[in-house]
Amino acid sequence: MNGVVGTVDQVSVYPVKSLAGRTVAEARVEPAGLVGDRAWAVVDATTGERVTVKTTPELAEVVATGDDEADTITLTEVLGRPVRLQRTSAEAPQVDAAAVHLVSRSAIDRAAGGDVPAGCSADDPRANLLLSLDGDEDERAWVGRSLRIGEVELTVTRPPKHCLGVYAEVRTPGRVRPGDPVELLS
Incomplete structure (x- = not known):
């Protein structure tokens, strides 16, 4: 059709x-x-490895606010380990x-x-x-x-x-x- x-x-x-x-x-x-879709990734602050919902299902419950600092604090609290947000690039698409x-x-x-x-x-x-x-x-x-x-x-x-x-x-x-x-x- x-x-x-x-x-x-x-x-x-x-x-x-x-x-x-x-x-x-x-x-x-x-x-x-x-535009703006998957522009950031969660990264383990210690290892630098990407943290995904496949290995860490709690991520799906967190809604990003757009405030990188506040989102990092929330994610660190929810996950119980230090993480950071990393901007994605054309070389590392998400x-x-x-x-x-x-x-x-x-x-x-x-x-x-x-x-x-x-x-x-x-x-x-x-x-x-x-x-x-x-x-x-x-x-x-x-x-x-x-x-x-x-x-x-x-x-x-x-x-x-x-x-x-x-x-x-x-x-x-x-x-x-x-x-x-x-x-x-x-």
Whole structure:
């Protein structure tokens, strides 16, 4: 099917990798992903090793405030060990798989019914764009296809191994907002 297949319900960024995200009224999407998404990483202050939610699940409960000093103090208290925030760079990207993570409400419903990839959290899919899709539309069928969402054009690359939805790369940067149509391109 081509044409409009749904709308954007929610736009989220995760300023610090592995921490809880926050919804935003709009986001600028660049080739590397949503501006401000995973711009910081938590690093062990002693070893310099990156601390992730896979090894330290408590991270997912912390919401970054944007105040680096306060966030560092909170994380150190929550984790019970000294950590620091480190700005990410083009040389050390924090996006593990793709620039944009899309998840539909129907994927969340499927997960509630038991269709959940191993290791996935259906409660927190960590999506950048949460979508409402029409009818029986399934974003997993979009792999290899292109989408226009707001001003942004994306190419869907693959479903995640341990997550709901699909990953996409940015073909045309721009802005995306809740309410923007999701158009499957031919």
